[in-house]
Amino acid sequence: MTSSVLDLTGPFMLLNALRPLRPRHTHTLLIAFTPTQQRQYREVLELHSSRMSLRLTLCGEGVEPMVTCSHSGPIMDFGHLLENDTTTQVIKLYNGSVLPVKFSVLLATPPDSPQPPVSQSEDTQSTDLSSHTTERPTGVFAVCPDEAVIPPGKSADVNVTFQPQHTHTYTQGLTIQLSNKQTVCAADLRGVAQKNNLHLSGVDQGPTHTDDKSVLVILRSDGGAVSRSLELACIRTSQPVAKKNVEFVWEGSAALKGSGFSVDPPKGSVEAGGRKSLNITYTPPKGHTQDMVEVVTPLTLKGHETEIYNVTLQAFPPR
Structure with missing residues (x-):
């Protein structure tokens, strides 16, 4: 068997090779559909043998994911915490689409160098006195799960945990992306750890x-x-x-x-x-x-x- 060539820039792709078919045998065709826009797609795939041809009309519809996030704003502030203590905040994602949606949670690499302890400011600004750095920081933020699939009309919780080991002002970037690379949440995680309460x-x-x-x-x-x-x-x-x-x-x-x-x-x-x-x-x-x-x-x-x-x-x- 042979087949026509699908549009190389289109959403449909034939994934496996064709082979000769013996009488009363079958062959499964694997066809992938990867839309890049929210619209309907249609394309014809022709299969040819020595005696006949078969036309297959491939149809599919690209759907824009509709996922909302409970967290708004550029900062998720965990406030002040004692060394070796733990606190958790929850980000809730809701899938309003008609299809399941996969998401991934990405944490940026923690800064290599400590932030300055406290800077001078004008008298219209204020300073927090617990932001002293005593040791080099490590990654103290964790997320669970780091990826999952949300069924249609359902929600998923992303737990973000802050557990510092040393006195320091910590910051780290968090991004939640869908499988189509759409960003539904981007925030800077911030928290301060100290020895005194x-x-x-x-x-x-x-x-x-x-x-x-x-x-x-x-x-x-x-x-x-x-x-x-x-x-x-x-x-x-x-x-x-x-x-x-x-x-x-x-x-x-x-x-x-x-x-x-x-x-x-x-x-x-x-x-x-x-x-x-x-x-x-x-x-x-x-x-x-x-x-x-x-x-x-x-x-x-x-x-x-x-x-x-x-x-x-x-x-x-x-x-």
Whole structure:
């Protein structure tokens, strides 16, 4: 037997070779259909023998996969976690197509070098104080499953797990692609691992290395009182740590009043998984003549480890 030649740029392809057929024997033809567009296709395949010809009309329809993803946005943030702890987030995929759809989850290669610990910023930005790097990072994100087939009208869950071993700010790219190379999800996975179960954010300038506990908070007044807020969070963990909550106290809060500063609350606690705003207010004293007012006050944070930050408060009254 012989056959006509199918369109080399078309979606149909004859996969196996033809061979002579003995009387009452059969031969199976394997024909692949690989559409590249959402439309209907039709092509004729002719089979020839010494005595007859057979025309086969090949028909197929290309269908665009309709898969939606529960995660939106360029970032999937796992927040702060203790070293050797684990947290998982779920991405749900729904197949609205009439055919099964296969997907694959791809993780980018982790960065070869650690990120800078904390960078200086303008007073309109804030810094997280727990982003210090102590060791070279390794891949700490994992996905399950990394590929699967979603039946029509069904959903599939992709579990993304963050399990860091060392104190570091981690980031890694994640992409979910369908079998036609269509991307249904692209996000940067981000997470911070640390040794202590507390973290403080919202300052203008943080420590430059792990042992440094000096931070800067800037307040600019237009003539009246001006306020800023720091945020203290307590990490929830399943590990057997000695202290689950976080206590804080502004040492010398009473002495701040003479320079026009006040803090609220001056002391308190944060339960596991909770957050609390530490409000700092500057009210220019009457008759002030200074271009800048600066005060340094200790902030003691007691988690399962105690940290003491030397907080420099800088206020710029109106001229």
